[in-house]
Amino acid sequence: MKALRIEIFKEALKTGVVTKKYPFEPIEVPEGFRGKPSIDTEKCIGCGACANVCPPSALSIEVDAKRGVKKIMLFLGRCIFCGRCQDVCPTEAIKLSREFELSSLNSKDLYQVVELKMARCKTCGRYYATIRQILFTARNVPKDQRPLLLLCDECRSKVSAKYISYARW
Amino acid sequence: MPTSIYEVLELMRKYGRIEKIHKDTYIVEVKADKVKDICSILHWKLGGHFSVTVGSDERLINGYFAIYHVFLLDEQKISIIVHTKANPAIPKIPSITPIIPGANWHEREAHDFFGIVFENHPNLERLILPYDWPEKVYPLRKDVSIEELRFKILKPETVKEKVKPEEEYIVPIGPYHPALHEPEYFELYVEGERIVDAKYKGFHVHRGIEKVAEERLTINQIPFIAERICGICGYTHNVAYCQAVEYAANIDVPLRAKYIRSILLEIERIHSHLLWFGVLFHLLGFDTGFMMTWLVREKIMDLAEILTGNRKNYGMNLVGGVRRDINEGKIKLSLETLDYVEYKLRKILNKMLKLKEIMSRTKEIGLLSREEARKLSVVGPVARASGISTDVRKYHPYAAYGELEFKVPVYDAGDVYSRVLVRYDEIFESISMLKQLLKNIPKGDLMAENVEVPEYRKGLGLTEAPRGENVHLVITGRENKVYRWRPRAPSYNNVPSTLVMLKGENLADAPAIIASIDPCFSCTDHVVVVDVKRGTRRTLRLKEISRGRAR
Amino acid sequence: MSLKLFRRSLWVYHLNSGGCNGCDIEVLNIFTPYHDVERLGIKLVASPRHADVIVFTGPITRETLPKAIRAFFAVPEPKAVVAVGSCACGGGIWYDSYAVIGGIEAFYRIIEKYYKVRPPPTVYVPGCPPKPEAIIYGVAVLRGVLKQKQRKTYFLEKEVPTLTRDFIVNLEKYMKQGGGIRIGKR
Numbered sequence: 001m002k003a004l005r006i007e008i009f010k011e012a013l014k015t016g017v018v019t020k021k022y023p024f025e026p027i028e029v030p031e032g033f034r035g036k037p038s039i040d041t042e043k044c045i046g047c048g049a050c051a052n053v054c055p056p057s058a059l060s061i062e063v064d065a066k067r068g069v070k071k072i073m074l075f076l077g078r079c080i081f082c083g084r085c086q087d088v089c090p091t092e093a094i095k096l097s098r099e100f101e102l103s104s105l106n107s108k109d110l111y112q113v114v115e116l117k118m119a120r121c122k123t124c125g126r127y128y129a130t131i132r133q134i135l136f137t138a139r140n141v142p143k144d145q146r147p148l149l150l151l152c153d154e155c156r157s158k159v160s161a162k163y164i165s166y167a168r169w
Numbered sequence: 170m171p172t173s174i175y176e177v178l179e180l181m182r183k184y185g186r187i188e189k190i191h192k193d194t195y196i197v198e199v200k201a202d203k204v205k206d207i208c209s210i211l212h213w214k215l216g217g218h219f220s221v222t223v224g225s226d227e228r229l230i231n232g233y234f235a236i237y238h239v240f241l242l243d244e245q246k247i248s249i250i251v252h253t254k255a256n257p258a259i260p261k262i263p264s265i266t267p268i269i270p271g272a273n274w275h276e277r278e279a280h281d282f283f284g285i286v287f288e289n290h291p292n293l294e295r296l297i298l299p300y301d302w303p304e305k306v307y308p309l310r311k312d313v314s315i316e317e318l319r320f321k322i323l324k325p326e327t328v329k330e331k332v333k334p335e336e337e338y339i340v341p342i343g344p345y346h347p348a349l350h351e352p353e354y355f356e357l358y359v360e361g362e363r364i365v366d367a368k369y370k371g372f373h374v375h376r377g378i379e380k381v382a383e384e385r386l387t388i389n390q391i392p393f394i395a396e397r398i399c400g401i402c403g404y405t406h407n408v409a410y411c412q413a414v415e416y417a418a419n420i421d422v423p424l425r426a427k428y429i430r431s432i433l434l435e436i437e438r439i440h441s442h443l444l445w446f447g448v449l450f451h452l453l454g455f456d457t458g459f460m461m462t463w464l465v466r467e468k469i470m471d472l473a474e475i476l477t478g479n480r481k482n483y484g485m486n487l488v489g490g491v492r493r494d495i496n497e498g499k500i501k502l503s504l505e506t507l508d509y510v511e512y513k514l515r516k517i518l519n520k521m522l523k524l525k526e527i528m529s530r531t532k533e534i535g536l537l538s539r540e541e542a543r544k545l546s547v548v549g550p551v552a553r554a555s556g557i558s559t560d561v562r563k564y565h566p567y568a569a570y571g572e573l574e575f576k577v578p579v580y581d582a583g584d585v586y587s588r589v590l591v592r593y594d595e596i597f598e599s600i601s602m603l604k605q606l607l608k609n610i611p612k613g614d615l616m617a618e619n620v621e622v623p624e625y626r627k628g629l630g631l632t633e634a635p636r637g638e639n640v641h642l643v644i645t646g647r648e649n650k651v652y653r654w655r656p657r658a659p660s661y662n663n664v665p666s667t668l669v670m671l672k673g674e675n676l677a678d679a680p681a682i683i684a685s686i687d688p689c690f691s692c693t694d695h696v697v698v699v700d701v702k703r704g705t706r707r708t709l710r711l712k713e714i715s716r717g718r719a720r
Numbered sequence: 721m722s723l724k725l726f727r728r729s730l731w732v733y734h735l736n737s738g739g740c741n742g743c744d745i746e747v748l749n750i751f752t753p754y755h756d757v758e759r760l761g762i763k764l765v766a767s768p769r770h771a772d773v774i775v776f777t778g779p780i781t782r783e784t785l786p787k788a789i790r791a792f793f794a795v796p797e798p799k800a801v802v803a804v805g806s807c808a809c810g811g812g813i814w815y816d817s818y819a820v821i822g823g824i825e826a827f828y829r830i831i832e833k834y835y836k837v838r839p840p841p842t843v844y845v846p847g848c849p850p851k852p853e854a855i856i857y858g859v860a861v862l863r864g865v866l867k868q869k870q871r872k873t874y875f876l877e878k879e880v881p882t883l884t885r886d887f888i889v890n891l892e893k894y895m896k897q898g899g900g901i902r903i904g905k906r
Contacts, residue, residue, distance in 0.1 A: 080806055084390075109872045113873070113874045115874075115875065132877075146891070150885065315816060400740040400745055460753055467749075479848075480849070
């Protein structure tokens, strides 16, 4: 029995010192690590696909009708770092980096806010979409139908209905 | 005794209409008065075992409350679901607890959430909902929403009334190494040093996951909430849910995705068993063992981080496949890590289990005989240590397990030491399975092509978690949502067996016994000890209790 | 700030209020040989009366709320709080469930309303679960040894083109000339 305990002791000594020297030296994280997400303000078009797919609703979209802006808010406190927003963004604006040192003493520091200006409908005057989103969609629409993008959803469907009813003749 | 699938199904046909939902799973619809007979035959005569009871509010589909009893038959490799309907005005169904004591908690839960009354149940009391829940409010019914519950029915003032410092509250939240425990506590009734009776009060961790999943989340968001049900075996819940939806919708998952899922499942099993060894050694007072096993475990966590991007909560699954690939460099790194882990474990863990102190404190303690194990329908290593050979990977193969060779370790003694040996053998079986998977992984796609989920279909997903079998029952709904989802963790069936194991034992052995079933919401370190003779009540820490006299 | 009173070592009490256990295992991992936070003077204690700092994990469920309040008041002043994980920082993935109070901010609202007590200094460590190194960084920020890196950011779009019918029909011509609008993938 004594020999057994000495063997265990010897094995424990052989392992040596394995302690990492953090926080006095930095450590590396592997490639593909899912760290802090951040929105690239040049690329975001305000479509809201990320807010639709986020499981804990850490990303949220609000429309401010008085100022005519769309507000995208990212709250890191509730983020679960799953990466679904990165999967569905059409312009690759939101990406997960490799940072993991995100602590803060104030919960307001965990927010990122992006505000984008919206356009008014030519017929009814309501704010309906951000300007960047209209320009992004316009590139995939044939030229003769592009003026329809300047109307909001209700006015646009009324105009298209007229075209369809004419086409029946 | 019918033994082939055809004979079993012919026998079932006498009780009601039988239908095949998907591969190897059948559903029998019976009337309420025949439920006891058919369940008794399935559990005691045909060699199957009872798994879970699911209640469901189907008044929007067909106007009734429904109950599903799920049975798994290992010999014939099929699952049978017994389905009955209850009157929507006053739902009543005969209880099966008198024949199968393991169904006790399942029926109490259906009563808590839906208001279904089980006739002849021994004690139909509140099980899961908090102590201040109002009467006659059943949260999982479809006519009450989360908004109403949160803001109109439940008020925070009711919580405040109970919080007076003079009232006797036991603080069940325990903080020492390893303080990974969720709050719950055991009440042990002692005479001197011997335990006479035990009671259990738990479910402090009830978060209302099922209601959130039915109301707010879509089908592809639920894997992320399923992973966070448990902090150690979360990936098995993820895979079980995805499998249930894939079977219900008849989606074909590519073979490479199945191999990747199996690799991650086995990695999770190794790290969970090493964690359990550390906890057990610590409770027995052997801190060297705790530190050495967790040292080896860190290498596995680093490997998981390289493969998936996070140490826990891998986030790799969507319905229809996986999200990330494994390339050649990662496979080579995994094989090197596994060699190191196997070498280290064979040198130290083997010797630690032969120490006289460990053996004397775990042999012949916490006995669970085979009959008791069958009555309570325990699963996982607890069942395998009592002589029952049951393993979902062998008898109901899923993912890539049908193509692997492995053994299922079974021991007969039924004490804590057998459970130690079962888990020790399973680690090495997992390492050999991982080597087979990594060397033979085929090429192919990662995600199925057309993922369309039709409405109101049933699916049953089974996986083998480190603690036993995981069962998820899913009924799909409309508009990309789920109508009913019932995840059942294996510890649900295993925890009632501690109350049988603790009677007659010494107080000092109680922590080791409670830890030996590897409770997923594991034991707290505060235990209330009630001395029956003197009529006193003391609160002790588990560490103090476990330092008592060893046998 | 009362943090200056913690000169040397910190005694920590771990309070689990109904989480999944993932963050608890990471809190335990920092006492194992690879990270070994005991060399920095942090010790885990058994009773809240001995502690300086409370480590909170888990969204606070209705069942554990009275027990969490009682344990919180048992820790003597001055105290500090470390909220670990996405459940404690903001309620987590189930922040709107009927059985969950919702993270440490909702807990502070209840204490302020019913017990008239100001919340103690708190550090938030997001992550699901956060790496053990991230928790060590959080405690170092609490002590004032390291500076906090994360700050809030705000962006408002300034110059926008006016959308006329001519502009949108001949979009490519204007984009090549102006060259100033960069939208979407390249």
